[in-house]
Amino acid sequence: MAYIQLNNTTLDLPIYDVQGRSLKKQVMRMGRRNSIAEGNDGVVVVRALDSVDLRFESGDRIGLIGHNGAGKSTLLRIMAGIYAPTYGTVESDGKIVPLLDISLGMDENSTGMQNIRLRGLLLGMSDTEIREKQQSIAEFCELGDYLDLPLRTYSSGMRVRLGFAISTAVDAEILLLDEVMGVGDASFMHKAEERLADLHSRAEIVVLAMHSNAEIRKVCNKVLWMERGRVRAFGPTEEVISEYEAQV
The missing domain is CATH 3.40.50.300 (P-loop containing nucleotide triphosphate hydrolases)
Structure with missing residues (x-):
């Protein structure tokens, strides 16, 4: 427990x-x-x-x-x-997963795909787990071909989408959240809220x-x-x- x-x-x-x-x-x-x-x-x-x-x-x-x-x-x-x-x-x-700074560990000069691995490793994911979840993360953030471009070319909203998609792909037993921010337009916000609700339901402890x-x-x-x-x-x-x- x-x-x-x-x-x-x-x-x-x-x-x-x-x-x-x-x-x-x-x-x-x-x-x-x-x-x-x-x-x-x-x-x-x-x-x-x-x-x-x-x-x-x-x-x-x-x-x-x-x-x-x-x-x-x-x-x-x-x-x-x-x-x-x-x-x-x-x-x-x-396993503690902190969603406190969802862009922490991401590198300006690395592509979106490379940052999926960097941020995933920081959150405690293994290389195997990252490979298994990479495609679903890419689909969720809806950034398309931008995932092959360096992070420095992203708008602030795109950065938040990518960071959110990576961070919420981790399976947490103890989930820590600090004032979840807006992550885009209304349709994406609805997806994000559903994703957070699912994350809440699967975690044993949530502190927000x-x-x-x-x-x-x-x-x-x-x-x-x-x-x-x-x-x-x-x-x-x-x-x-x-x-x-x-x-x-």
Whole structure:
């Protein structure tokens, strides 16, 4: 059974470009509200996550809510292994697929077809799996002959289509999503929504950050409310969202 568990997980992010006394004083004043502090070595650090204890198990569909800067995206990234915790641990069992930056690992000078392999390898697919899925990825993104051209010739919309098609071809046990973006015209958007719904249904655990509480109500059975890098509330969807909406 898949699970992901955070044990007293804390993440400090250093700010290396804070120079000058006046700027540092301004940043430190902000710290009274936003967990910003100066370390013993004089480096200013942001406490992005603070003593988070959580466990998600098979069947969980978790929606992340909270204001911008509350720690939602950071939490997804630390679960994905992009960040290592400063303190505490992150444990998991099951294949984690993060749909956080769907163009990560793609190369400007490589063709679309070559980027299918590059992005696929980054997502943990084997060469055999990539070969088996390459044609279906090509058909889904609807880029035709452009797949034989370098990525640098693509529009932003074409890049998103290709990245989305590759990323959603992976079989995930633990699926992490951060605010799914638009992927084209209405007909393609409909395909994309169906593909995501299928991906959700096959994953054992889904954790997603969205700004739409209505969408979270539709797809999530639990909600995690983040505030200033800490867990403010975690529980049944309607209970937590209602409490959140009463506060904002």
